Amino acid sequence: KQEVTQIPAALSVPEGENLVLNCSFTDSAIYNLQWFRQDPGKGLTSLLLIQSSQREQTSGRLNASLDKSSGRSTLYIAASQPGDSATYLCAVRPGSGNTGKLIFGQGTTLQVKP
Amino acid sequence: DTAVSQTPKYLVTQMGNDKSIKCEQNLGHDTMYWYKQDSKKFLKIMFSYNNKELIINETVPNRFSPKSPDKAHLNLHINSLELGDSAVYFCASSQGQPYVHEQYFGPGTRLTVT
Numbered sequence: 001k002q003e004v005t006q007i008p009a010a011l012s013v014p015e016g017e018n019l020v021l022n023c024s025f026t027d028s029a030i031y032n033l034q035w036f037r038q039d040p041g042k043g044l045t046s047l048l049l050i051q052s053s054q055r056e057q058t059s060g061r062l063n064a065s066l067d068k069s070s071g072r073s074t075l076y077i078a079a080s081q082p083g084d085s086a087t088y089l090c091a092v093r094p095g096s097g098n099t100g101k102l103i104f105g106q107g108t109t110l111q112v113k114p
Numbered sequence: 115d116t117a118v119s120q121t122p123k124y125l126v127t128q129m130g131n132d133k134s135i136k137c138e139q140n141l142g143h144d145t146m147y148w149y150k151q152d153s154k155k156f157l158k159i160m161f162s163y164n165n166k167e168l169i170i171n172e173t174v175p176n177r178f179s180p181k182s183p184d185k186a187h188l189n190l191h192i193n194s195l196e197l198g199d200s201a202v203y204f205c206a207s208s209q210g211q212p213y214v215h216e217q218y219f220g221p222g223t224r225l226t227v228t
Contacts, residue, residue: 036219042222046219089157102217
């Protein structure tokens with residue numbers, strides 16, 4: 001059974017710092033992995049989608065890496081800003097079956113202090 | 115121009131009542147989903163529809179019944195509401211087969227059962 005874990009559960013950093021959020025999954029047979037951002041009281045916004053054949057994806061100050069063999073993904077945020085404060089969720093789609101569902105971690109709540 | 119919209123945003127009701135949540139997407143996507151986010155912020159898939167056909171029906175109580183009148187709409191009807199149904203319900207959509215491409219989420223409906 002696939003399980004997704006995100007550590008730490010919460011993180012507070014000063015503005016300008018580079019930071020890394022971690023996501024680990026127990027079964028390396030995944031189809032893809034997606035990072036989302038959730039603002040309080042809002043829905044999820046997709047940040048990056050990494051297919052199983054890819055090693056990383058970049059969008060602006062965000063870089064997500066994927067290491068299937070070790071069951072890990074990291075989300076790197078460069079030069080953090082107060083506007084980056086939110087909860088970051090990773091989700092994996094298992095590789096088996098045609099209708100594999102997304103399995104979410106509990107998220108890391110990030111606070112960037114001015 | 116809202117991509118995925120849900121109504122209502124907040125819903126407070128008593129145990130035993132029947133309620134519906136509506137979802138609409140104007141992205142032209144083929145697949146729509148309902149997720150439940152509990153008090154611990156865990157997101158779990160409930161249902162997925164592809165071209166108006168139910169393709170995933172997770173082990174949710176049969177008091178929950180999704181209905182898709184067309185590709186752009188996926189409504190969720192809940193009978194005999196219970197306290198444990200209190201949660202935030204998110205609708206989402208994506209193009210093509212489920213979970214292959216990025217999912218776009220609605221703002222959520224916060225359901226409180228008293």
